[in-house]
Amino acid sequence: MSLNVNEHTSDIAREALAIFDSVATGAKAELARFKGPSAESLAPLNTLTTEKAVAKLNEIGREILNGHQILSREPAIARVIAADESDNITTFYISRFAPSGLRDSKVRFASYNAPVGRLASLRPGGYIEVPGGSLEVLERTVFHAEALPVGWDSLDTIFEADGQKTVTVTSLLRLLSERDAPADALDEIERMLKDAEVDDNVTIGRKRGIIDKMQLRDQAVLDEYQDAIFRLSLDSQLLILGPPGTGKTTTLIRRLGQKLDPHGLSDDEQSLIDASPSPLPHGQSWIMFTPTDLLGQYLKEAFSRNNVPAPDLRIKTWIGHRKELARNHLSILRTANGGGPFILKDSAATITPDAVQSPIEWFEQFQTKQNSDFWSGLEGAAAILSSATDAEIAKLGDRLRAAVQSAQTTSAASGIYALVSLSEDVRRVLGRVRADVDGVLKTALARAQAGARAQGENFFEQLIAFLDTLDDQTDQADDDLDDEEEEEEDRPTNKPAAAQRAYYAALRLQARSKARRRSASSRSALVLDWIGDRGLTDTEASGLAERLGWQLSLNRFSAPVRQYLSKVPARYRQFRRSERGGRWYPDGNPGRDLHPLEADLVILAMLRAGNALLADNRVRRNIDQSAYESLRALYDIQRNQILVDEAPDFSPVQLACMRALAIEPIGSFFACGDFNQRITDWGSRSEESLQWVEPSLQIQRISIAYRQSRQLNDLAKALADPASGNQSDADLPEDVNNDAMSPVMASGLSEPEDVALWLSQRLSEIERSVSPRPLPSIAILVPEEAAVRPITDALNAVIEDQNLHAVACVDGKIIGRDDEIRVFDVRHIKGLEFEAVFFVGVDRLAASEPSLFERYLYVGATRAATYLGMCADDEIPPSLARLSDHFGERW
Secondary structure: OOHHHHHHHHHHHHHHHHHHHHHHHHHHHHHHHOOOOOOHHHOOOOHHHHHHHHHHHHHHHHHHHHHHHHHHHOOOOEEEEEEOOOOOEEEEEEEOOOOOOOOOOOEEEEEOOOHHHHHHHOOOOOEEEEOOEEEEEEEEEEOOEEEEOOEEEEEEEEEEEOOOOOEEEEEHHHHHHHHOOOHHHOOHHHHHHHHHHHHHHEEEOEOOOOOOOOOOOOOOOOOHHHHHHHOOOOOOEEEEEOOOOOOHHHHHHHHHHHHHOHHHOOHHHHHHHHHOOOOOOHHHOEEEEEOOHHHHHHHHHHHHHOOOOOOOOOEEEHHHHHHHHHHHHOOOEEEOOEEOOEEEOOOOOOOOHHHHHOHHHHHHHHHHHHHHHHHHHHHHHHHHHHOOOOHHHHHHHHHHHHHHHHHOOOOHHHHHHHHHHHHHHHHHHHHHHHHHHHHHHHHHHHHHHHHHHHOOOOHHHHHHHHHHHOOHHHHHOOHHHHHOOOOOOOOOOOHHHHHHHHHHHHHHHHHHOOOOOOOOOOHHHHHHHHHOOOOOOHHHHHHHHHHHHHHHHHHHHHOHHHHHHHOHHHHHHHHHHHOEOOOOEOOOOOOOEEOHHHHHHHHHHHHHHHHHHHOOHHHHHOOOOHHHHHHHHHHHHOEOEEEEOOHHHOOHHHHHHHHHOEOOOOOEEEEEEOHHHOOOOOOOOOHHHHHHHOOOOEEEEOOEOOOOOHHHHHHHHHHOOHHHOOOOOOEOOOOEOOOOOOOEEEOOOOOHHHHHHHHHHHHHHHHHHHOOOOOOOEEEEEOOHHHHHHHHHHHHHHHHHHOOOEEEOHHHOOOOOOOOEEEEEHHHOOOOOEEEEEEOOHHHHHHHOOOOHHHHHHHHHOOEEEEEEEEOOOOOOHHHHOOHHHOEOOO
16 A cells, blocks of 8 residues: 555544544533423423424434434544535535534534435445535545544544545554654664554455444445435335345334434425324334344344334334234234134134235235125115114115215225214114113013012022033134124123123024024023023014114114224134135134234234225314224324334235334335245245235345355355245455355264364364454354253353353343353344354254255354354255355364
8 A cells, every 4th residue: 555545544544533532522511411402482382282292302302312422432434525516625524413513614514314424325436416416425434433541543444535445444543653653763673563563454445344242233334225225215115125144124224213313304204204193203103023022132232323212112023013903902802801802822723824825815805805795784784774664764774875885986985984974873873773672681681580589589690600601612603793793892891791791692692583593502592592481572572683683784884984994803703704614714613713824814904994094085184083083093003114124024914014004194114134034934925925015115125245255155145045036146345355264064963962062163263263352243053942952051061161151042032141152043043143153953954844944044054244154963954965065174
């Protein structure tokens, strides 16, 4: 490297360290006097507006506080010299958060999230459009600032200039101490030693970093492709595809950070946020879905670095969120107080393999059927009312029939809106009919009780005792389908109330039994058999049957929004019953059991139904009416932004549920993943399936792999599944020495002690290779959870003499310390990265997971940045043995 480059580099270093000190000092001063924004000026506003405004002020205060804390730890991430169209030169210092109160005529300060922050991602020669023209990058310096006892430094600083080679300086402080030494203080030998130190401190090209902690690698400045993606408009629907190590998750997190930063939002984006009906402040109105809890914990540090608080409420697995939605919000699952008709069971044998493999067809068949059932049910109910002998009911039935028929030529939302306008009249007439029905039922119950008392007995107590003899599952078959047609009532919480409800249900069955066939084994049928002649007279039954028909039909129209949304679970039960023994369901009665993938179907149908209503302007204008209460509740579960990591691990139906949780008018949905890394049977397999999730989905690809060495990147390409059409096309970054160690492989290690000895030898080789640095982050992957502790114990028995320690990460819930070697079941390591990875018992995994083995192999192998080792109990599986040319035996 020429002396001129050294001198210029030293000048930049000297300027940068001074700027670091100035920015950090200013940030600490701001923190010392920070009091937060005041809400006093909001007093004249109404209560609701005040609450939202105060929440927004609190968000701004948090942003400012966290931003200054970040600046005090990391004053800048890049320095850029740019020229405008008139060749005017400006020096920019770009930080994660914009410094305030700094005055320097020679430089400009900017947040990376701001539009001008894109300069930091461009190499010399790149340019951005700005108001009044464009800016071209002439030089770029990327920092990794660090506060030391002697002052600020920047480690592995990258210097780039147009027409010159990229240079990496290990330490700016060291560079300045070498360059600033007085010439007359050095004799010839000392000068030679200094020159050698300079050569050691300055490297041509970029250096590969070493992963020494279990956390997402910090990429303060994205490359230009990632940068362009994360700056797309807030209301985008986007999927990032790319091989392992290309920064997909990093881009996802940086996007969220930018879209939560007021300085990073455009006026149009801010207008969308202001118009959002989300009850949460924008800074809290987001959810990120990950396939495992471990990945969520792993990402938290990355969120923190980007000024994004990430509590468990906002980083979720779909498994947990599905249950929360189905149980607490959508009334799909049964609770102690009633709830829905189902009990969620992971082991439920209620669906066929076809349902797992073809979720889109399965959902669309159900959706078509349940929509048809809803409208045909309304049409039939209106016809019954139109033919009623009661003139008022018949006239109302004609009006309802016209509204239902008009919906067939418009939209569901138009039809529901028209029915809501008639619902008040419906409820008035329904009240009259219900009173008549209740009178008949109460009369019969009083007669039965009086008859028993005349014989010295208590009919009601006998009924309670009989109900206690019935299996709780008895009422789970067809009886619930009957109840679904009655008005909604809270489930009784005491035995007398439950007995009264059961008696009335049995009498309703008696009245309708001649017209409608009922299951002899349903709960109501069993109660009716027990009641015998203590029920309705023939005259009562005949009159009640007619009124029950009216009541049932009026019930369908009394709350049309609730019927449309909340009765989806009931319509799913009917669909499942009608399809027993077909393509989607095995023969037999599933009772209340619900497979998790079935829950996804019901959730999606409910969310899409709700969103279809909310898309209608008339509905939104009247959303505060009581008739739309169940629709308003949808806003409580939706968020301004939905993000998904490792998207192909989720089924298209699950992803569609997540998309439906993105509140309009924003509709922000941002996902990333790699089809080659799908390790679930139900996961998404193609871009076409994701276009079904969101037809306007943009798909962006990134291909520069920053994680792996050349040797491991070559292996990843060989492991990728060509039959899937998703071959790994990862390119390595320019100006980086990507050469490292070849992976190693061994076989015949059937006992934990043999595996432990082999691992300890490889660990010693790694430790010698990275010396004098400590051992980097290391993971050992085992083929099943049962092997985690035995391998950990065997390894600790061998490596304690090296003062090393392994930790068993049981169920993927124990992360361990940074100085520990972590042992995981391979199923928990999606999205993680380590400097070294060992995959043991690969042949055992091949035997237990034949359909997913190659994907697990690909995922496990691509967790490693530099060192990868694999071993088998017996023989190396053929799919891996064919790649033996990529492997050695030791390092």
